[in-house]
Amino acid sequence: MSAKSVRLAAAALCALLAGPALAATDPLPPVKAGPLSLEVVWARATASSAKAGAAYLTIVNGGADDRLTTAASPVAETVELHTHIMDGSVARMRKVEGGIEIPGDAELVLEPGGLHVMLIGLKQPLKPGETFPLTLTFEKAGAVGLTAQVRAPGDEPDAHAGHDHDHDHEHGDDHDHDHDHGDGKAADHHH
Numbered sequence: 001m002s003a004k005s006v007r008l009a010a011a012a013l014c015a016l017l018a019g020p021a022l023a024a025t026d027p028l029p030p031v032k033a034g035p036l037s038l039e040v041v042w043a044r045a046t047a048s049s050a051k052a053g054a055a056y057l058t059i060v061n062g063g064a065d066d067r068l069t070t071a072a073s074p075v076a077e078t079v080e081l082h083t084h085i086m087d088g089s090v091a092r093m094r095k096v097e098g099g100i101e102i103p104g105d106a107e108l109v110l111e112p113g114g115l116h117v118m119l120i121g122l123k124q125p126l127k128p129g130e131t132f133p134l135t136l137t138f139e140k141a142g143a144v145g146l147t148a149q150v151r152a153p154g155d156e157p158d159a160h161a162g163h164d165h166d167h168d169h170e171h172g173d174d175h176d177h178d179h180d181h182g183d184g185k186a187a188d189h190h191h
């Protein structure tokens with residue numbers, strides 16, 4: 001190989017390596033299970049020391065009521081269905097007993113700060129750009145095998161893309177200031 005072609009090859013390799021980090025992750029096609037459509041299945045990237053992670057998705061139900069009863073994934077020792085509750089001004093996670101209700105003819109979004117699939121005892125860090133299998137079992141629709149995409153901060157889907165972000169941010173700032181004199185437990189809320 002000539003020196004020139006080596007340089008070209010190196011440049012092509014650099015472009016290849018830089019590409020995925022800069023490009024937004026396109027969601028995988030929806031997975032259908034009876035009247036359910038399971039869309040934008042993703043998880044937050046985790047630090048190498050993290051023992052837990054969380055996965056999210058959008059469930060569009062074009063039929064009757066159903067219930068998400070269990071979840072499983074080979075990347076974690078235990079997978080639970082969680083929600084967040086407010087304990088005073090502090091958001092805490094809580095396991096959803098009996099599963100997550102999936103109302104008929106409606107769309108349910110599992111997202112940061114709300115309902116989520118909790119991955120406990122991660123066997124390896126969740127790295128941006130990687131995918132992992134996630135099985136959700138519904139009372140009526142049965143077990144559905146999905147592929148979750150690990151997304152970096154800044155590449156997370158926004159279920160509220162139509163909302164006014166500037167307003168949300170201003171509100172969030174006000175909230176922080178109001179609670180400056182409060183407790184330090186706000187950090188308890190990891191996702």
Ligand SMILES: [Cu+2]
Nearest residue numbers: 082093116118
């Ligand atoms: Cu949780």
